[in-house]
Amino acid sequence: MQEIDWQPTATMTTLRERARLLAEVRAFFAERGVLEVETPVLGHGGSTDMHLASLSLEATTPAGRERLWLQTSPEFHMKRLLAAGSGPIFQLARSFRDGEVGGRHNIEFTMLEWYRPGFSLDNLIEETAALIRHVLGRDPGPLRRRRYRELFREALGLDPFGVGLGELRRLAGERGALDMGDAGRDDCLDLLMSLVIEPELGREGLDVVVDYSASQAALARRHRDPEDGQWVASRFEIYLAGLELANGYDELTDAAEQRMRFAEDNAARRRLGFSEVDVDRHLLAALEHGMPAGSGVALGIDRLIQLALGRASVAEVMAFATPNC
Known part of the structure; x- marks a missing residue:
């Protein structure tokens, strides 16, 4: 009989430290009056992003047999809460991305995501840096x-x-x-x-990359580059020790623009022979209803915990990483 490796990929000491750091995350947001929420890992739409591979399954629902999508992040559901009047919210969410396995990746992982109605992108950059310093328990250097x-x-x-x-x-x-x-x-x-x-990046502190190409805006607004007037994406990414930790947006609230971007993504997928991904119509309906202007950010909490605890890979801070799950 083939021996099965059933042991956790993280030590129990590491898992206790992980629990402590997650409690620190919750304390950080509680102090700022940001509400913790829970949203489904399944949805009627997936991510149309060309660089993400969504997983789907067939399930029996009140409507019969339907295809549902494992969420690549809790973004769509959380934006529906914003449109419903939730105010500032955060979530530690189970997320799924097919094919993402390695020292920095896992097919199933934990995403820390939060939204701040009324916040500018600069406001959110400062808060994200504060959260990173809080979890690390030290100052990694200048921003x-x-x-x-x-x-x-x-x-x-x-x-x-x-x-x-x-x-x-x-x-x-x-x-x-x-x-x-x-x-x-x-x-x-x-x-x-x-x-x-x-x-x-992030070798001498926290590096924040801004003004990406407009084609990389995803669900972010766009603005003119003051250098020459070209359109650029209103988003940022934060790096520390060569690792991308967070990806933040000045959130797009225009339903028509979002619908067009979803269509463009699926058209590109067809051209390259990729399967189309179902568009989240519930999100579009929420945007049509009206989502408040503001900023949001997704942070890979497994990576941040890895850095905080000095581990070599995200698998070492997860109870059961792929393929040991």
Whole structure:
């Protein structure tokens, strides 16, 4: 008989420390009057994002047999609560992304997500940095804002918004030792970001990357780059020790714009031979009803706990990581 490894991937000492740090997260938000909520891990829509792989299942519901989607984050449900008048809310949510396995990833993981009606993106950046320092129990260093374009100019000597696609494919192929001949612009930029730029971020403090390409706005608003008037995404990512910890948005509240972005995502999925993902009509209805303007952020709490406890991988801070689940 084949021996089965049934043991946890984290030690019991680590799991006790994890519980302590999660209590610190809850205390942080309780002090600020942010309500903890729980939302379903299943929904009628999934993430249409090209770079996320949603998992689905067939279930018997009051409507009969239906396809339901395991949520890649609690975003859609939490925005429905915002539209219903919840005020500021946070959640420690079980989330699922197919194929994401490695030292920094797991198919099932815990996402810390919170929303602040009335907050500017700058307000939320400051609060996210405060939360990170609170959980770490130390000051990792100064908070630095880094513009996406400037990072590419410094590391690679190119403007990511102006360089030709052919040159971008060539450079990405060389750096990644891959055939990028048919790759799209964002795929090339993402590869260069992950291989060349990200490993150096957050080495001397908390690095906040802002003003991403408009095509990477996802569910964020867009604004004009003061440099030359190009549209850029109103979002940020925070890095520490080469790890992306958080991804925040000045949240899109326009239902028509969100509907168009969902359609564009699924059209792109079809072009590349990917399966379409069901659009969350409940979210669109909530946006049509009216969601208050504000900002929201998703933070990978497993990664933050990993850094706080000095562990080598997220598996070491999870009770049962893939494939040991």
